[in-house]
Amino acid sequence: xxxxxxxxxxxxxxxxxxxxxxxxxxxxxxxxxxxxxxxxxxxxxxxxxxxxxxxxxxxxxxxxxxxxxxxxxxxxxxxxxxxxxxxxxxxxxxxxxxxxxxxxxxxxxxxxxxxxxxxxxxxxxxxxxxxxxxxxxxxxxxxxxxxxxxxxxxxxxxxxxxxxxxxxxxxxxxxxxxxxxxxxxxxxxxxxxxxxxxxxxxxxxxxxxxxxxxxxxxxxxxxxxxxxxxxxxxxxxxxxxxxxxxxxxxxxxxxxxxxxxxxxxxxxxxxxxxxxxxxxxxxxxxxxxxxxxxxxxxxxxxxxxxxxxxxxxxxxxxxxxxxxxxxx
Amino acid sequence: xxxxxxxxxxxxxxxxxxxxxxxxxxxxxxxxxxxxxxxxxxxxxxxxxxxxxxxxxxxxxxxxxxxxxxxxxxxxxxxxxxxxxxxxxxxxxxxxxxxxxxxxxxxxxxxxxxxxxxxxxxxxxxxxxxxxxxxxxxxxxxxxxxxxxxxxxxxxxxxxxxxxxxxxxxxxxxxxxxxxxxxxxxxxxxxxxxxxxxxxxxxxxxxxxxxxxxxxxxxxxxxxxxxxxxxxxxxxxxxxxxxxxxxxxxxxxxxxxxxxxxxxxxxxxxxxxxxxxxxxxxxxxxxxxxxxxxxxxxxxxxxxxxxxxxxxxxxxxxxxxxxxxxxx
Numbered sequence: 001x002x003x004x005x006x007x008x009x010x011x012x013x014x015x016x017x018x019x020x021x022x023x024x025x026x027x028x029x030x031x032x033x034x035x036x037x038x039x040x041x042x043x044x045x046x047x048x049x050x051x052x053x054x055x056x057x058x059x060x061x062x063x064x065x066x067x068x069x070x071x072x073x074x075x076x077x078x079x080x081x082x083x084x085x086x087x088x089x090x091x092x093x094x095x096x097x098x099x100x101x102x103x104x105x106x107x108x109x110x111x112x113x114x115x116x117x118x119x120x121x122x123x124x125x126x127x128x129x130x131x132x133x134x135x136x137x138x139x140x141x142x143x144x145x146x147x148x149x150x151x152x153x154x155x156x157x158x159x160x161x162x163x164x165x166x167x168x169x170x171x172x173x174x175x176x177x178x179x180x181x182x183x184x185x186x187x188x189x190x191x192x193x194x195x196x197x198x199x200x201x202x203x204x205x206x207x208x209x210x211x212x213x214x215x216x217x218x219x220x221x222x223x224x225x226x227x228x229x230x231x232x233x234x235x236x237x238x239x240x241x242x243x244x245x246x247x248x249x250x251x252x253x254x255x256x257x258x259x260x261x262x263x264x265x266x267x268x269x270x271x272x273x274x275x276x277x278x279x280x281x282x283x284x285x286x287x288x289x290x291x292x293x294x295x296x297x298x299x300x301x302x303x304x305x306x307x308x309x310x311x312x313x314x315x316x317x318x319x320x321x322x323x324x325x326x327x328x
Numbered sequence: 329x330x331x332x333x334x335x336x337x338x339x340x341x342x343x344x345x346x347x348x349x350x351x352x353x354x355x356x357x358x359x360x361x362x363x364x365x366x367x368x369x370x371x372x373x374x375x376x377x378x379x380x381x382x383x384x385x386x387x388x389x390x391x392x393x394x395x396x397x398x399x400x401x402x403x404x405x406x407x408x409x410x411x412x413x414x415x416x417x418x419x420x421x422x423x424x425x426x427x428x429x430x431x432x433x434x435x436x437x438x439x440x441x442x443x444x445x446x447x448x449x450x451x452x453x454x455x456x457x458x459x460x461x462x463x464x465x466x467x468x469x470x471x472x473x474x475x476x477x478x479x480x481x482x483x484x485x486x487x488x489x490x491x492x493x494x495x496x497x498x499x500x501x502x503x504x505x506x507x508x509x510x511x512x513x514x515x516x517x518x519x520x521x522x523x524x525x526x527x528x529x530x531x532x533x534x535x536x537x538x539x540x541x542x543x544x545x546x547x548x549x550x551x552x553x554x555x556x557x558x559x560x561x562x563x564x565x566x567x568x569x570x571x572x573x574x575x576x577x578x579x580x581x582x583x584x585x586x587x588x589x590x591x592x593x594x595x596x597x598x599x600x601x602x603x604x605x606x607x608x609x610x611x612x613x614x615x616x617x618x619x620x621x622x623x624x625x626x627x628x629x630x631x632x633x634x635x636x637x638x639x640x641x642x643x644x645x646x647x648x649x650x651x652x653x654x655x656x
Contacts, residue, residue, distance in 0.1 A: 021590040025470045101652050127656045129464070132640055134655045136457070139616040139643035142353045248593075261612050262349040265576075265605035269457075270598075277593035284589050288467040308651050312460055313636035315467035323636050324429050327462045328455045
């Protein structure tokens with residue numbers, strides 16, 4: 001490779017830190033800077049040699065960055081930052097508001113095309129790798145059903161809800177795939193299942209001193225919208241156990257395509273992820289796709305793209321001949 | 329779609345029959361003919377309305393076929409048919425002699441480029457979907473190990489070996505992933521495992537009248553190259569059970585990428601197939617990729633290709649906008 005791919009990060013939270021870590025595992029790329037809306041002097045990276053710049057100055061660096069990895073949130077950051085930054089940089093982001101994808105895609109595409117840039121949206125595992133498996137599954141087995149299960153995984157919104165219950169000192173909520181629903185799907189039965197039938201919920205709670213566990217359990221399992229319609233298990237633990245066992249951000253899930261070919265040959269495709277760190281894994285996917293963005297930009301294949309548009313070989317540092325020889 | 333994609337089949341055995349079946353599940357494609365080296369009058373298709381032609385006349389039909397699906401064997405058919413037919417047709421095949429891929433690719437590429445055609449090789453599940461998952465796995469988790477397990481699946485070569493043992497009236501051999509090896513890999517231990525450590529073997533045997541079961545069991549489990557170095561279980565059954573339970577061609581397997589991100593966050597990606605019919609599933613993959621070949625040919629993106637070169641969206645009958653809306 002003639003030079004290392006120059007990557008920068010816009011937004012330095014859990015995801016941005018994950019991207020910094022993932023880049024260290026990819027010797028054909030280098031992190032040339034981090035952009036933050038905070039005072040750059042207040043942002044401490046894992047690697048002190050990488051400069052931190054003010055987001056307000058980002059336009060000045062458009063000739064110094066091959067790919068900008070956008071690590072802001074989907075709710076308010078990306079809808080604004082994505083189309084703005086695609087004017088100056090080739091970008092990749094993890095936009096995950098499924099319902100707003102068409103609108104976001106259109107805004108990015110316009111901006112990227114006008115500027116002759118590549119803007120790759122909705123990269124990660126869902127949307128991202130799970131989306132790919134939904135597509136491969138239904139293209140290969142047109143007669144069948146696709147099932148997506150999430151978990152075991154930390155759910156931020158539900159953890160917040162649990163912590164708002166009076167008497168709860170600390171708490172987390174995990175979403176788990178329902179064992180029964182998974183077994184039915186794997187049997188090839190092709191059941192109709194709602195999201196709630198497919199999942200159960202598990203809470204780990206540290207109580208305030210003197211709080212009544214049974215009252216709190218009842219408040220949680222009957223909470224409308226969040227827990228009332230699910231099977232929910234509430235576990236009470238002490239603060240030391242909580243700190244030790246519930247401070248990471250595990251996640252994962254399954255995409256299963258259950259179909260048939262011919263007369264009635266049952267065929268099943270299953271894809272699953274077991275992740276100790278959700279943000280670090282999403283970051284690893286973003287970095288692999290940043291390599292693809294760089295390559296598309298080099299051949300002037302511009303505009304907004306999704307994982308559906310990216311040939312798999314573009315993700316690997318290996319040459320096409322090496323891939324055919326080693327991995328086919 | 330302006331017209332249905334006109335597909336033809338070259339070679340009508342188990343795989344060709346699977347392609348005929350798979351095409352019926354894809355309303356944007358139609359089977360316009362089957363080419364065989366046998367006397368066309370002796371070849372009976374599932375659908376009597378589709379014409380059968382002599383392989384010797386195939387050049388005459390080059391304007392009538394959008395994509396030719398090659399269903400011959402990798403050992404002697406494809407090395408000759410592939411480069412020859414790529415002169416006249418856009419092709420897709422399931423060439424699976426891993427060691428000879430570079431050589432076959434070069435021959436196909438030359439032929440297809442000279443003729444302005446697309447030739448997609450080594451499509452199916454391994455090589456094919458498993459190859460894709462090996463690539464995605466190592467691109468996303470560069471620090472880790474990839475494990476491929478095959479089975480439970482019927483092994484043709486080992487079944488033939490079992491049937492050559494005197495006293496065996498009928499027999500099949502299944503390869504199974506070793507439960508112990510799978511557990512070690514899934515634990516994130518990243519063990520070093522040879523192919524034989526990863527698999528066990530299971531035989532179902534019908535005895536000739538008067539044959540000694542123990543002598544035959546011993547002949548099988550000690551057979552050099554085939555069984556001696558594996559854990560092998562031999563089951564004796566009657567002919568009726570054999571006919572009922574061992575006449576289909578199940579297969580499947582697993583690709584597991586076990587890696588880590590950051591300091592030591594364990595991350596695991598697992599892909600698995602459970603197939604009631606191996607040839608029908610391979611055929612279903614070939615048909616989805618035939619759609620991609622058609623689209624590449626329309627934009628003149630010619631030459632030899634592998635699954636690594638094919639953007640996933642090209643496999644689906646849905647438009648890019650529909651894919652973004654429904655599957656991302």
